[in-house]
Every structure is written in structure tokens, then in C-alpha cells.
Amino acid sequence: DEWAGAVEAIRRLPAEGTILLVCHVNPDGDALGSMLGFGLGLRQLGREPLATFPAPYELVPPFTELPGLELLIDPAEAPAAPDLLICFDAASIGRLGELADRLDTANTSIVLDHHASNARFGDIPLVEPTAAATSVVAESLLSRLGVTLDKAMAECLYVALATDTGSFKFDLTTSAVHELAARLLATGIRPAEISRRLFDSRPFGAMKLYGDVLARASLEPAAAGGAGLVWSYATLEDLVRHDQRRHVLEGLIDAVRVAEEADVTCVLKQVSAQEWSVSLRSKGAVDVARVAVGLGGGGHRLAAGFTGLGTLAEVVDLVRAAL
Ligand code: 5GP
Ligand code: MN
Ligand code: MN
Incomplete structure (x- = not known):
């Protein structure tokens, strides 16, 4: 199936293969959190992924405090033809702005998303409309890759999950969401601090x-x-x-x-x-x-x-x- 295809595509990639991670324009907590959390997971597997998002390329609070920011590069410097492209939280190709062409130039593309309106673009679309956030899909793929969650990954994925569930209040806040949150919290991240930064702190x-x-x-x-x-x-x-x-x-x-x-x-x-x-x-x-x-x-x-x-x-x- 598509999950096995995605795992294969990542495992089969030669050590020197370039991996580009992209998310939607004006990224929110789910776009950045799932992308950076997944990128840190790839690092654990010995990969050096690059991550970016379309112009305007600017990181704004509260995301300036996310772990994994060192993976980010200016979209102008993104490899023209990566061996593997992984796309996060974008419901349509247009949401990738000037990076949309990488879906064609990349050797293989994997798309992680949870929008019901997603037209299932890319070579391997992992689209789960019942998932509360793209980070749910990302964590599932990380787990199939044998990645062990650490604190930095968990903080990224928690920011994504808390953002798209509106602090665990929205419709798709299932028992599976709380079970994932529990596993993320078990790494030692500080939920009160993260939530205050995300929702309760403003000039x-x-x-x-x-x-x-x-x-x-x-x-x-x-x-x-x-x-x-x-x-x-x-x-x-x-x-x-x-x-x-x-x-x-x-x-x-x-x-x-x-x-x-x-x-x-x-x-x-x-x-x-x-x-x-x-x-x-x-x-x-x-x-x-x-x-x-x-x-x-x-x-x-x-x-x-x-x-x-x-x-x-x-x-x-x-x-x-x-x-
Ligand atoms: P927000 O209102 O928080 O900016 O966006 C809510 C949701 O609407 C987002 O998760 C995103 O899926 C969608 N959305 C917001 N603005 C746009 C837009 O301009 N184009 C598209 N395709 N989706 C959008
Ligand atoms: Mn989003
Ligand atoms: Mn989302």
C-alpha cells in the first residue's frame, strides 16, 4: 500500500540523496511542526533533509522558538531537482507557491496531509481526512520507519497537534489524538509553556x-x-x-x-x-x-x-x- 511505498522510498534512498521537505505558504503550527518534527526524525535515521516553504519566506512568532529550525533554508536555495520531496499540510499544489514545480522535478514525491479536499497529488499521497492534523500522519510514518520520538521531535509534533485541534477542543480530537499527545508528553516536553506561547501570549x-x-x-x-x-x-x-x-x-x-x-x-x-x-x-x-x-x-x-x-x-x- 501507500504507507509501505513511502517507507520504501525513504529507506531505498542512497546516502547522498537529497531530501527536500516543503509545507504550505504562510505556514501554521501544523505545517511547520509536522515538517520539522518529521525532518528531525529523518536525521535520527542518518539523513540530512532540507526544509523550506514558499515566499514570503519569514518565520514569525510563536514559531521562532520551534526545535529543528536549523533544517530551514530559503526557498530560493532549495534544490531544483531533489531525489525525494516530502510535502506537508498542503491541500492543493497551489499552496506550495514557487516550490510547486518540485513535484515534477523530484525523483519521487510523498504528500502527507489531512484535508478532505486534497486531490491526492504527488507520487505517494498519504492523505488521511480523519486525522486531526498532518502531524498525526507524520508520526505514523515516523513510527513505521522505526524512529524513536525524542523531545525536540515531540515538541514540533505537539505544536502541530495543539494548533489544528484548537488545544484539543475541535471535532477530530479523538482518543487516538489524546494517545498521541500522551506519547509526546512522555518525552518531557512542557505543555503549559508551549500552549501559552501558542495561544495565550500576545503584545x-x-x-x-x-x-x-x-x-x-x-x-x-x-x-x-x-x-x-x-x-x-x-x-x-x-x-x-x-x-x-x-x-x-x-x-x-x-x-x-x-x-x-x-x-x-x-x-x-x-x-x-x-x-x-x-x-x-x-x-x-x-x-x-x-x-x-x-x-x-x-x-x-x-x-x-x-x-x-x-x-x-x-x-x-x-x-x-x-x-
Ligand atoms: P485560517 O482561517 O486559520 O487562516 O485557515 C483555516 C484553514 O483554511 C486552513 O487550515 C487552510 O486549510 C484553509 N485556508 C485558509 N486560507 C486559505 C486559502 O487562501 N486557500 C486555501 N486553499 N485554503 C485556505
Ligand atoms: Mn495548515
Ligand atoms: Mn493541518
């Missing part, structure tokens, strides 16, 4: 910015097929006014989606004058992946996103119409 200015965004949120009870929509937005001017950078907006939607009257939450983050990065969340009744895919994006049933072009009002109208 004071960012807190004030969140206040502005919450104050201007709108509730539309009739939207989303009667399921209710709560939405808000953050502009570039908001970032300037509070002297903040874009990455502080990562947890914004979690503050907005608490509105109990709404099933669907939408947060629009301005990228440039007429471009918005749109995040969508559902509490169950609405499949927001379908909404996002229809608008050129992707994601999961309960968490998805897309890039919207136009004024704020125009992009919100697109979302209303799709709902």
Missing part, C-alpha cells in the same frame, strides 16, 4: 487591536441559511495604529467566533487595498470548506479560508451570497 498593542475588531463586529441572524453569521475585519491601518504586525491576527477569529447567536464566523484581514485574507469557521450546520472552495480557497468543513479581491463590502457580499 499589549495586539490586545487593544483585538478590542477594536470585537467592537466593530456585526451579527446577521438571518445569514448562513438562518444559521447566523458574525463577522468583523482588521485593516492595514489597524496594524499601523497599534504598531503591530500581521501575524498577531492569527488568533483573531477565535475571539470573534464565541458569539453564540452565530453558526458561521468570518474574519477579513486586509492584505492590500483590494485584497483580503478571509477566514471562515462553522460550528456544524454549514460546510465552510464548500463556501471557501467556491470562492477560490479551501480548507476543512469547520475551518476554511480564501483570498477575496475587492472592497470590504464586496468581499463580505461574496461570503453572504455563498452562504
